[in-house]
Amino acid sequence: MAELFKGKDVADSITQEFAARAEALRSKGIKPCLAMLRLGEDEADLSYERNAVKRCEKVGIEVAHFNLPLDADKDAVLNAVKEINNDKNIHACLMFRPFKDKELENEAGRLLDFKKDVDCMTPESLMSVFLGRGQSFAPCTAQACMEILDFYGVELTGKNVCVIGRSPVVGKPVSMLLQNKNATVTMCHTKTKDMAGIASKADVLVVAAGHANTVTKEFVNPNQLVIDVGINYVDGQLCGDVDFANVEPIVKAITPVPGGVGAVTTSVLAKHVILAAEAALDS
Amino acid sequence: MAELFKGKDVADSITQEFAARAEALRSKGIKPCLAMLRLGEDEADLSYERNAVKRCEKVGIEVAHFNLPLDADKDAVLNAVKEINNDKNIHACLMFRPFKDKELENEAGRLLDFKKDVDCMTPESLMSVFLGRGQSFAPCTAQACMEILDFYGVELTGKNVCVIGRSPVVGKPVSMLLQNKNATVTMCHTKTKDMAGIASKADVLVVAAGHANTVTKEFVNPNQLVIDVGINYVDGQLCGDVDFANVEPIVKAITPVPGGVGAVTTSVLAKHVILAAEAALDS
Numbered sequence: 001m002a003e004l005f006k007g008k009d010v011a012d013s014i015t016q017e018f019a020a021r022a023e024a025l026r027s028k029g030i031k032p033c034l035a036m037l038r039l040g041e042d043e044a045d046l047s048y049e050r051n052a053v054k055r056c057e058k059v060g061i062e063v064a065h066f067n068l069p070l071d072a073d074k075d076a077v078l079n080a081v082k083e084i085n086n087d088k089n090i091h092a093c094l095m096f097r098p099f100k101d102k103e104l105e106n107e108a109g110r111l112l113d114f115k116k117d118v119d120c121m122t123p124e125s126l127m128s129v130f131l132g133r134g135q136s137f138a139p140c141t142a143q144a145c146m147e148i149l150d151f152y153g154v155e156l157t158g159k160n161v162c163v164i165g166r167s168p169v170v171g172k173p174v175s176m177l178l179q180n181k182n183a184t185v186t187m188c189h190t191k192t193k194d195m196a197g198i199a200s201k202a203d204v205l206v207v208a209a210g211h212a213n214t215v216t217k218e219f220v221n222p223n224q225l226v227i228d229v230g231i232n233y234v235d236g237q238l239c240g241d242v243d244f245a246n247v248e249p250i251v252k253a254i255t256p257v258p259g260g261v262g263a264v265t266t267s268v269l270a271k272h273v274i275l276a277a278e279a280a281l282d283s
Numbered sequence: 284m285a286e287l288f289k290g291k292d293v294a295d296s297i298t299q300e301f302a303a304r305a306e307a308l309r310s311k312g313i314k315p316c317l318a319m320l321r322l323g324e325d326e327a328d329l330s331y332e333r334n335a336v337k338r339c340e341k342v343g344i345e346v347a348h349f350n351l352p353l354d355a356d357k358d359a360v361l362n363a364v365k366e367i368n369n370d371k372n373i374h375a376c377l378m379f380r381p382f383k384d385k386e387l388e389n390e391a392g393r394l395l396d397f398k399k400d401v402d403c404m405t406p407e408s409l410m411s412v413f414l415g416r417g418q419s420f421a422p423c424t425a426q427a428c429m430e431i432l433d434f435y436g437v438e439l440t441g442k443n444v445c446v447i448g449r450s451p452v453v454g455k456p457v458s459m460l461l462q463n464k465n466a467t468v469t470m471c472h473t474k475t476k477d478m479a480g481i482a483s484k485a486d487v488l489v490v491a492a493g494h495a496n497t498v499t500k501e502f503v504n505p506n507q508l509v510i511d512v513g514i515n516y517v518d519g520q521l522c523g524d525v526d527f528a529n530v531e532p533i534v535k536a537i538t539p540v541p542g543g544v545g546a547v548t549t550s551v552l553a554k555h556v557i558l559a560a561e562a563a564l565d566s
Binding site: 110122123124126127131158160166168172175176179182184185186187188189191193198 | 405443449465
């Protein structure tokens with residue numbers, strides 16, 4: 001039976017540390033503040049927003065809501081970003097992605113001040129993640145995987161890691177974050193041949209495929225640590241990308257879904273907000 | 284005995300195609316022009332510059348030289364970049380890297396108009412390579428590897444590729460370019476354990492380690508294609524990162540050094556200049 005890498009324990013630890021640092025900022029007259037820019041009322045966005053707001057309250061972060069209609073025109077969106085950039089009392093910005101208009105999403109990402117970019121939308125942030133410069137913030141979900149591995153004391157240097165999925169918000173950035181920690185990373189995707197063969201040799205398996213039951217028992221081994229990033233609904237039931245019932249008895253450790261990576265994401269967001277506020281104070 | 288993937292044949296093919304496209308541009312009154320920004324007189328820079336100028340002549344590209352002293356101050360460098368950005372008759376810019384002052388190099392890279400960025404210095408360009416958006420130009424050497432594989436008809440979809448080296452100008456970008464072509468890429472580096480074991484299972488091996496004899500016969504297999512990006516001098520003799528004498532008899536194909544990747548780089552540069560000039564005409 002596998003050890004469960006519990007997201008709540010990781011999130012609690014991050015929350016505790018950064019609540020203390022938020023308090024320290026307030027004692028210097030700084031109120032950490034996150035802007036949330038949302039277009040429309042997508043249920044998944046609203047659900048994430050509720051969780052993020054709750055986490056921000058726990059840490060001691062104020063939230064400034066920028067809610068626009070789903071069909072808001074370009075000027076309205078870009079003006080909101082400019083307002084966020086120019087407001088010294090706002091330290092960070094989360095935009096709910098994807099936008100309906102991909103081109104506008106890219107333009108908003110380019111416009112955002114990268115120092116306030118806590119979810120890696122700007123070219124500068126992506127470049128830093130890609131080159132391992134650590135001057136900016138990785139996407140919260142990709143970083144959540146790293147926080148879990150760090151919390152449970154997993155040393156990555158020299159480890160063989162298989163990442164399944166190559167999305168711009170999880171698969172690609174987490175591959176680079178893992179490499180930055182000196183892991184040897186193999187990046188698998190839908191065109192990969194013999195994915196089970198490749199995955200089953202890895203020390204750590206990070207699954208961000210976006211489909212339930214992508215990873216079956218043929219993908220794993222008894223010494224393996226499995227990080228399941230998936231969020232799927234099958235018959236109304238929340239599940240990850242891993243066939244948990246058949247994989248969990250085999251591997252050494254695994255993140256459950258729910259209660260794994262998803263439980264850590266908002267605490268990473270809060271951490272990034274505090275780091276951005278601290279950096280603004282120092283600059 | 285391995286097939287030799289000859290850089291000259293690849294370079295000739297690119298040169299021929301893009302000389303015709305340069306001619307077409309001139310017939311529309313556009314003279315393709317590349318700015319070269321160089322600080323100091325480093326011998327390797329001068330040697331590359333001579334080769335690049337020759338290639339530009341063959342393709343029909345004018346070169347504007349911006350030569351500054353090695354200790355040029357920040358304003359002088361950034362003003363040169365601004366001049367390049369603002370001059371409509373300049374379509375592209377190559378900066379010789381690394382600068383002595385890394386911070387200034389980064390600042391110059393951020394300032395450069397990414398549409399003129401033919402060697403992937405700007406955050407926008409790096410983001411495009413990382414995300415596979417193809418809106419900008421990859422680093423010339425990384426792209427040269429891709430041109431060789433393309434010229435010799437290597438289909439990459441589903442292939443297992445091992446990349447050795449994780450530099451920002453070769454290893455990392457070429458890993459993403461290969462993934463964008465649907466290869467399954469494993470990124471190896473100095474902290475990788477059992478690199479020979481990993482490399483020897485790959486269909487394609489790209490070596491950008493920066494050290495002679497990194498790849499020995501234990502790293503290869505008889506069906507393997509080897510792309511050697513290395514440029515080293517051992518006892519006054521130019522050689523790659525591969526122990527050619529012992530590896531060549533085993534593998535299916537290999538790029539020689541000299542006469543491999545290095546021979547293609549300037550033709551990729553010229554190609555990028557023409558593409559930038561064409562894009563400027565269309566915009």
